[in-house]
Amino acid sequence: MTKPFNPAIRDFLDGRIWLRMHTPFPCEEIDALLDAGDIQVIKGIESKPSFLNQKRHLCNRCENEDSTRFTTFNCAKCEGPCTYCRQCLKMGRVSSCTELIIWKGEKPEYPTNHTIAWQGTLTPHQQKASDELIESQNKRASHLIYAVCGSGKTEILFPPIHKLLTEGKRVCIAAPRVDVILELEPRLRAAFPDTKIEALYGGAKPTMEASQLVLATTHQLYRFRHAFDAVFVDEADAFPYKADATLQKAVQKAVKPGSPVHYVTATPSDKLLSEMKKTGFVSIINRRYHGHPLPVPKFIPLWNYEKQIRKGKLPQKLIDWTENRLARKEPFLIFFHHIGLMEEAEPLFQLIDPRIRSVHASHPERKEHVQALRNKELPGLLTTTILERGITIPNVQVAVVGAEQQIFDKGALIQIGGRVGRSADYPTGEFILFHNGITYAMDEAKAEIDKLNKGGVRT
Amino acid sequence: MNCLLCEQKLASSPSWQLLLAIENTSLICEDCSKSFERVDIKEEDDVVDQVTSIYTYNEPMREYLHQFKFLQDVALAGVFANELRTELARKDDIIVPIPMHPQKKIERTFAHVEEMLTAARIPFEDLLIKKNTEVMGEKTREERLAMRNLFSIKPGSDVKNKTYILIDDIYTTGTTLRHAATVLKEAGAERVEAVTLIRAER
Known part of the structure; x- marks a missing residue:
């Protein structure tokens, strides 16, 4: 005989792994469910003895095992040495004496009635990829959608997501960057008007409902466990996901055992591509939805640009390029590898046009400036790689200053070029790589774009 | 690293x-x-003979303190170890950290001021007891000034006729430091100074 309980607790906790002391519910209700066996307590940090009196730690929330990401201190609460995980610290500290809880009781049931309100039609390429993805999902195998920038990747996901939802399954779309989530949220809410959708990112408040479709930054998946029947990772090659093993583990932990993780990107790493060929399926789209080729980068030397900018002088070629854009009233983005250099260049650009602004990840007016560029209130922006993906501005022209810098790897350069010519009205545009010497990455990016345009693909 | x-x-x-x-x-x-922006100011006060503060309370410092105290990132205790040691490289003055209420300490799992001194390898004496659990940051200036003394001397400790240096993370109105200095002086301290990591404007 089970006692009645607050179903909101089940809906909230199911699939999550949460700090016992930080649930949005009264302690007594949680305690009662613990006694009834509906909630299970897990230790925050698992420590095992290792050689030389050292200890190996594992964070049970984010599954971090890197010994440099743990700190041990003398805890006043458990009155002894206590270890905490610095990897997921910002989500509330997990230490040896912290208790995590998971839901073990009956599972919530998700509705099977979902409308798809999206009115567009898929191109034959998109349709094929979409069908192949559904087939992989049926086999519970991972799938990679490798599709060039501007080929309409999100739309490809609509039919498979709709199918999963009508089967009462729970689905997650994860992306490394919050910008991507913010861009996806309104599109998915419009496409699935009857579905309970939740968007999770740093600073967002979780709803207390059982959301069947969850949009989340990959960081937020630290807090999920065996929750989803499928996770779609958008922009799988973006920082910090591609360089952070714990984020990759978090995604694997968030799906139910045996359920697949799918990937969507224009620039898969060689590793992901070969892995997916071995263990999953790959769909490739090498044409933009409007059928025009990808803009090919043009290499222009800009010798000693860094020294010149630091001395307070913009290289003439850069001035000419900018003035040209202004004269033609074309919006532009100029990418820099370093915030400091960009901020030194900003006043020099403002001598050409005082409305030119710069943005970077923690810039307070980042969103406003990008919006102003869209509204044509600003003629152009200087930016770090933060705008390399996910942004669409009709007729935008792009230049990279210092394309030889390490941060501009092949993937980043292809993504940056992918900003150009996205709309059917302006399918071409400038894609200039100003450099202080040509790198392999620049050559490889150009070679891959050429190959894609000829109809070939990287294999 | x-x-x-x-x-x-x-x-x-x-x-x-x-x-x-x-x-x-x-x-x-x-x-x-x-x-982090240094201020390096020395101020005089009617009870505390001298208060030295090292940094301003700018945005990065606010974030640091948030991560250290509220996200409980004990690893950050050593971030200003060198600066604190330089400031406290004095002969035989006795260093006294501002304590936390025992209940609060258990909640936070560590006493942040003591952790900073330990990380800097600065020897200190635990002379004070915090009597209540009130939080300064939640009070108005008037409320702070009207409070009864927050501290008492730990039973059995010996306060000498010497100079004591109080250590706290942040100096805002000075209420905490004045209360601590008062009990030390009543117990026989000759002079009480203070060093705080941060000087906040109020």
């Missing part, structure tokens, strides 16, 4: 100070370290 604040890789440059362990290895990168 990565910077404890921004997770950038640390470039370590060997020096003789490091070799002789006069200085601790820096835990944060140069950029983060530059983002």
Whole structure:
């Protein structure tokens, strides 16, 4: 005989792994469910003895095992040495004496009635990829959608997501960057008007409902466990996901055992591509939805640009390029590898046009400036790689200053070029790589774009 | 080793100070370290004979304190170890950290001021007891001034006719320091100074 309980607790906790002391519910209700066996307590940090009196730690929330990401201190609460995980610290500290809880009781049931309100039609390429993805999902195998920038990747996901939802399954779309989530949220809410959708990112408040479709930054998946029947990772090659093993583990932990993780990107790493060929399926789209080729980068030397900018002088070629854009009233983005250099260049650009602004990840007016560029209130922006993906501005022209810098790897350069010519009205545009010497990455990016345009693909 | 604040890789440059362990290895990168703004002010007060504060309460410092105290990132206790040691490199004055209420300490799992001193390898004496659990940051100036003394001397401790230096993380109105100095002086301290990491405007 089970006692009645607050179903909101089940809906909230199911699939999550949460700090016992930080649930949005009264302690007594949680305690009662613990006694009834509906909630299970897990230790925050698992420590095992290792050689030389050292200890190996594992964070049970984010599954971090890197010994440099743990700190041990003398805890006043458990009155002894206590270890905490610095990897997921910002989500509330997990230490040896912290208790995590998971839901073990009956599972919530998700509705099977979902409308798809999206009115567009898929191109034959998109349709094929979409069908192949559904087939992989049926086999519970991972799938990679490798599709060039501007080929309409999100739309490809609509039919498979709709199918999963009508089967009462729970689905997650994860992306490394919050910008991507913010861009996806309104599109998915419009496409699935009857579905309970939740968007999770740093600073967002979780709803207390059982959301069947969850949009989340990959960081937020630290807090999920065996929750989803499928996770779609958008922009799988973006920082910090591609360089952070714990984020990759978090995604694997968030799906139910045996359920697949799918990937969507224009620039898969060689590793992901070969892995997916071995263990999953790959769909490739090498044409933009409007059928025009990808803009090919043009290499222009800009010798000693860094020294010149630091001395307070913009290289003439850069001035000419900018003035040209202004004269033609074309919006532009100029990418820099370093915030400091960009901020030194900003006043020099403002001598050409005082409305030119710069943005970077923690810039307070980042969103406003990008919006102003869209509204044509600003003629152009200087930016770090933060705008390399996910942004669409009709007729935008792009230049990279210092394309030889390490941060501009092949993937980043292809993504940056992918900003150009996205709309059917302006399918071409400038894609200039100003450099202080040509790198392999620049050559490889150009070679891959050429190959894609000829109809070939990287294999 | 990565910077404890921004997770950038640390470039370590060997020096003789490091070799002789006069200085601790820096835990944060140069950029983060530059983002903190020094004030180095000495102020006089009617009860506390001198208050020295090292940094302003700017945005990076606010974030640091938030991560250290509220996100409970004990690893950050050593970030200002070198600066504190330079400031406290004095002969035989007795260092006394402002304590937390025992209940609060259990909630936070550590006493932040003591952790900072321990990380800087500065010896200190635990002379004070905090009597209530009230939080300064939640009070108005009037409320602070009207409070009864927050501290008492730990039973059995011996306060000498010497100079004591109180240590706290942040100096705002000075109520905490004045209360602590008053009980020390009533117990026989000759002079009470204070060093705080941060000077906040109120």
